[in-house]
Amino acid sequence: MKLVFWHWFLLFVTLVPSSLGLTSDGLALLALSKNLMLPNNISSNWNASNATPCKWNSVTCDKRGNVISLDLTSSGISGSLGPEIGHLEYLQVLSLSDNNISGSIPPELGNCNMLEQLDLSQNFLSGQIPASMGNLKKLSLLSLYSNSLSGAIPKELFKNQFMEKVYLHSNQLSGSIPFSGEMKSLRSLWLHENMLSGVLPDSICNCTKLEELYLLDNQLGGDLPKNLSDIKGLRIFDATTNNFTGEIPFSFEKNCKLEIFILSFNQIRGEIPKWLGNCSSLTQLAFVNNSLSGQIPPAVGLLRNITYLLLSQNNLSGPIPPEIGNCRLLLWLELDANQLEGTVPKELANLRNLQKLFLFENRLTGDFPEDIWSIQSLQSVLIYRNGFTGKLPSVLAELKLLQNITLFDNFFTGAIPPGLGANSHLVEVDFTNNSFVGGIPPNICSGKTLRILDLGSNHLTGSIPSGVVDCPSLERLIVQDNSFSGHIPEFRNCMGLNYIDLSHNGFAGPVPPNVFSNCHCLVQIRPQANSLNVSIPGFRDCTNLGIIDLSYNTFSDKTPPKYVYCVRCNGRKGGSFT
Ligand SMILES: *[C@@H]1O[C@H](CO)[C@@H](O)[C@H](O)[C@H]1NC(C)=O
Ligand SMILES: *[C@@H]1O[C@H](CO)[C@@H](O)[C@H](O)[C@H]1NC(C)=O
Ligand SMILES: *[C@@H]1O[C@H](CO)[C@@H](O)[C@H](O)[C@H]1NC(C)=O
Ligand SMILES: *[C@@H]1O[C@H](CO)[C@@H](O)[C@H](O)[C@H]1NC(C)=O
Ligand SMILES: *[C@@H]1O[C@H](CO)[C@@H](O)[C@H](O)[C@H]1NC(C)=O
Ligand SMILES: *[C@@H]1O[C@H](CO)[C@@H](O)[C@H](O)[C@H]1NC(C)=O
Ligand SMILES: *[C@@H]1O[C@H](CO)[C@@H](O)[C@H](O)[C@H]1NC(C)=O
Numbered sequence: 001m002k003l004v005f006w007h008w009f010l011l012f013v014t015l016v017p018s019s020l021g022l023t024s025d026g027l028a029l030l031a032l033s034k035n036l037m038l039p040n041n042i043s044s045n046w047n048a049s050n051a052t053p054c055k056w057n058s059v060t061c062d063k064r065g066n067v068i069s070l071d072l073t074s075s076g077i078s079g080s081l082g083p084e085i086g087h088l089e090y091l092q093v094l095s096l097s098d099n100n101i102s103g104s105i106p107p108e109l110g111n112c113n114m115l116e117q118l119d120l121s122q123n124f125l126s127g128q129i130p131a132s133m134g135n136l137k138k139l140s141l142l143s144l145y146s147n148s149l150s151g152a153i154p155k156e157l158f159k160n161q162f163m164e165k166v167y168l169h170s171n172q173l174s175g176s177i178p179f180s181g182e183m184k185s186l187r188s189l190w191l192h193e194n195m196l197s198g199v200l201p202d203s204i205c206n207c208t209k210l211e212e213l214y215l216l217d218n219q220l221g222g223d224l225p226k227n228l229s230d231i232k233g234l235r236i237f238d239a240t241t242n243n244f245t246g247e248i249p250f251s252f253e254k255n256c257k258l259e260i261f262i263l264s265f266n267q268i269r270g271e272i273p274k275w276l277g278n279c280s281s282l283t284q285l286a287f288v289n290n291s292l293s294g295q296i297p298p299a300v301g302l303l304r305n306i307t308y309l310l311l312s313q314n315n316l317s318g319p320i321p322p323e324i325g326n327c328r329l330l331l332w333l334e335l336d337a338n339q340l341e342g343t344v345p346k347e348l349a350n351l352r353n354l355q356k357l358f359l360f361e362n363r364l365t366g367d368f369p370e371d372i373w374s375i376q377s378l379q380s381v382l383i384y385r386n387g388f389t390g391k392l393p394s395v396l397a398e399l400k401l402l403q404n405i406t407l408f409d410n411f412f413t414g415a416i417p418p419g420l421g422a423n424s425h426l427v428e429v430d431f432t433n434n435s436f437v438g439g440i441p442p443n444i445c446s447g448k449t450l451r452i453l454d455l456g457s458n459h460l461t462g463s464i465p466s467g468v469v470d471c472p473s474l475e476r477l478i479v480q481d482n483s484f485s486g487h488i489p490e491f492r493n494c495m496g497l498n499y500i501d502l503s504h505n506g507f508a509g510p511v512p513p514n515v516f517s518n519c520h521c522l523v524q525i526r527p528q529a530n531s532l533n534v535s536i537p538g539f540r541d542c543t544n545l546g547i548i549d550l551s552y553n554t555f556s557d558k559t560p561p562k563y564v565y566c567v568r569c570n571g572r573k574g575g576s577f578t
């Protein structure tokens with residue numbers, strides 16, 4: 001009823017002089033509120049009997065009573081934006097950000113040609129961006145991010161010389177970037193998380209005021225623009241996960257302002273440019289998973305503000321430059337999966353803020369510098385699959401933040417520091433295939449977070465400490481191929497354990513009958529090739545057991561089964577007895 005009335009009334013006042021009642025802007029707002037569901041706390045004073053809407057919640061007028069701003073940010077609005085928006089011809093600011101508005105953007109919005117700021121971000125808008133929005137010649141902020149907009153970006157939209165900030169990210173926009181180099185005022189262009197394809201047009205280099213360019217997670221490809229460095233003030237360039245190819249063709253050698261320069265997950269070839277050393281403002285530099293070759297330029301040591309240096313998964317060769325030790329603010333140093341050779345420079349121990357050190361899968365050799373193990377901020381040290389030698393110093397056990405330490409496939413010797421785990425919340429420890437001697441640190445699980453303990457193929461001795469047997473978080477325990485002895489312990493507290501490998505050790509004697517009966521998701525146990533005297537029925541209570549391999553032991557039963565399958569493991573089918 002009410003809606004029908006307003007529809008009629010709107011028609012009426014457009015035919016009759018407006019002195020009779022509410023201004024046409026007010027009528028347009030009421031008409032808008034037909035489709036846009038305003039909560040009571042806003043619509044409560046949107047009163048049709050007022051002469052102007054200027055005192056209404058969320059509405060601002062100029063001196064003549066024209067509506068110049070409608071700000072309904074985070075107001076709990078649902079419904080859709082109707083064509084009546086086009087009647088608000090004096091509107092300069094429209095924000096409907098962070099609501100539940102659905103439907104499409106009405107083409108009539110293009111009539112609001114005084115608009116300077118348009119923010120429809122964080123809604124459920126779908127459909128295409130109307131080409132008529134190219135008429136909004138005064139627009140300086142266009143924010144449509146986090147919606148479900150699809151189709152191409154209309155080329156008319158990118159011809160606006162006053163446009164400063166464009167946020168179109170997190171939609172489903174496709175097609176190419178319709179750049180023509182006319183947006184001379186552009187400072188921020190955020191296009192990430194769409195399905196944009198084609199090249200990054202050269203004309204972008206005409207937007208010389210550009211500071212922030214986010215392109216990540218699209219399908220852009222081809223060469224990067226040669227003249228990108230014409231954009232003197234560019235601070236952020238992030239093109240992660242696209243298909244860019246070729247070498248880095250530009251040079252920001254003079255007055256580099258870059259702070260974030262990221263090309264990870266592309267197909268960039270060639271060498272890491274030396275001019276990067278002149279970008280002392282850089283805080284993040286990442287080229288993960290490209291085809292870069294050549295050496296890491298020592299000039300990276302000039303990047304005094306760098307916090308993330310991520311060069312993993314390329315074809316980089318040569319040594320790790322000792323100059324990296326000058327980058328005192330480094331938090332993450334990731335050089336894994338390359339062809340790096342030589343020793344790890346002892347200067348890396350100067351990185352007193354380092355949290356992650358990833359050097360795995362290279363050809364690094366020599367003693368791993370012991371001083372690195374006294375960097376108190378270390379959380380994750382992944383250096384597996386190299387040719388490292390040396391010992392682990394006892395200071396390693398004092399690191400309080402250490403979670404993950406994986407050294408497997410190296411030539412480390414000596415004992416595992418006996419205090420390891422006593423002061424930290426270890427999660428993953430993998431020392432497989434080294435030459436460690438001595439026992440398992442008794443407090444390795446005192447943080448109660450240890451999930452993986454992998455110590456296989458070393459020369460370890462003694463028994464499995466009760467701290468490991470009772471470790472509540474443990475999922476995987478592998479001690480195969482060592483010289484452990486004594487009885488197989490009784491795992492009473494092993495709810496999460498799904499893999500135990502005790503094989504090829506000196507475990508002996510009888511196995512306690514219900515040794516694994518609390519292990520609710522034990523998928524595989526491999527105690528083969530010990531000197532066990534097993535009574536097979538002891539395992540039959542363990543309903544969740546998946547595989548047990550008891551081969552090469554001494555048994556009291558006549559014919560031990562090589563494998564035992566039980567039926568259930570957290571609902572998964574395990575198989576059957578063989
Ligand atoms: C609407 O405005 C009229 C006149 O200004 C006033 O009499 C009336 O009470 C208002 N209605 C509401 C619901 O505020
Ligand atoms: C907005 O949408 C979300 C999820 O679709 C829903 O949970 C929420 O209740 C909606 N809020 C309003 C004000 O409609
Ligand atoms: C109005 O109510 C909605 C919920 O219906 C709430 O999200 C919003 O913050 C409120 N606005 C004001 C100005 O109180
Ligand atoms: C850059 O701008 C100049 C002058 O406005 C224009 O002549 C030129 O064509 C533009 N270049 C590109 C690549 O858009
Ligand atoms: C890159 O191109 C390849 C083949 O041309 C395609 O399979 C892949 O999905 C593309 N990746 C991205 C991120 O666009
Ligand atoms: C790149 O810049 C050079 C010199 O400023 C200019 O001659 C050339 O036309 C530009 N190339 C493009 C593709 O804009
Ligand atoms: C770039 O850095 C190098 C090495 O520090 C320096 O010799 C050169 O002058 C710098 N170039 C510019 C243009 O500042």
Ligand SMILES: *[C@@H]1O[C@H](CO)[C@@H](O)[C@H](O)[C@H]1NC(C)=O
Nearest residue numbers: 259279280281282304305306
């Ligand atoms: C390095 O960071 C500090 C603190 O954020 C800042 O003051 C300084 O300007 C930065 N240096 C460069 C060369 O950008």
Ligand SMILES: *[C@@H]1O[C@H](CO)[C@@H](O)[C@H](O)[C@H]1NC(C)=O
Nearest residue numbers: 265289290312313314315337
């Ligand atoms: C890059 O990532 C792809 C996909 O994850 C992977 O197959 C490839 O091995 C990686 N390249 C390198 C050099 O690690």
Ligand SMILES: *[C@@H]1O[C@H](CO)[C@@H](O)[C@H](O)[C@H]1NC(C)=O
Nearest residue numbers: 291293294314315316317339
């Ligand atoms: C990596 O570089 C070496 C030379 O250093 C070269 O022989 C090899 O083909 C390169 N591999 C890839 C995948 O580019």
Ligand SMILES: *[C@@H]1O[C@H](CO)[C@@H](O)[C@H](O)[C@H]1NC(C)=O
Nearest residue numbers: 356379380403404427428451
């Ligand atoms: C340690 O490893 C676990 C399991 O791989 C992972 O979830 C966690 O994020 C890692 N912690 C750190 C600090 O890298």
Ligand SMILES: *[C@@H]1O[C@H](CO)[C@@H](O)[C@H](O)[C@H]1NC(C)=O
Nearest residue numbers: 385386387408409410411433
């Ligand atoms: C043990 O590590 C060394 C050094 O990385 C490697 O050469 C060897 O292949 C590894 N052995 C096994 C069985 O993986």
